[in-house]
Amino acid sequence: MLLAGFLVVSAVMEAALIVLSATKWAIDSTVWTRCSLVLGSSIVLLLFAVRAARGSRRSWLRVRILTPIVVTAVVVVVSIPGFLPDWVRLEQGLCGALVLGAAILVNLPRTRAHFPGTE
Template sequence: MNTTLSPSPETVASSRRAAFRPVLLLSWAFVAVSAAMIAFLGVASATGIGFETAIWIRCSLVLASAVVVLAIAASAARGSRGAWVRLRIISPIIVAAVVVIVSIPGFLPDWVRLEQALCGLLLLPVAILVNLPRMRALFAPKA
């Protein structure tokens, strides 16, 4: 009789939580930077400084994407294979979108481009980490 020892569900869950710790930390940082930018825009606007609509829209979209990434990452950290797959797809797409937006000359002021680039840099390791083979092993289909 050939028996293979497979890790217990508790061991897999613990490993998954440990593997997702940096992903969740980076996702929270992405949300924090994006929220700080919206807060800055709001405070500055309240003091009479006007901003172009494109800045408000872009920063709002980045904040919304940060919240979505965080929600998906949290679900994946709890063991949702579907959330992990979504995170594997969406995080590189968001990074690519940030690169494109930041590289368009004159579209956004430099200070907004820097904030957007920082958000992309926070999400880049997430896109890498969730696509590593060791992460894939944590979501292997059950035989």
């Protein structure tokens, strides 16, 4: 559910960028690029999470590896002063919080128990 929320927030941001651009707002290419990358990563993570929920050990490992990477990238990008407008930093922070929650859940012992032989 957390990664589905990540996808929804990312898609809403992309839609907002499209609407703002259509109404003559100047959207920096950095914002477009960053938000598009986040949307892409949300799709990939959700696909892996769905496969993991169906029992795929490889997908579960991919989620375990990718979620901390995404959280780290969000923290770094959001903490660079002046790199993104505040409203984008807020959205990115929300996305990072959702992925952080998923990273924690996917690494719990009770989750690991569903994938024996992985550690």
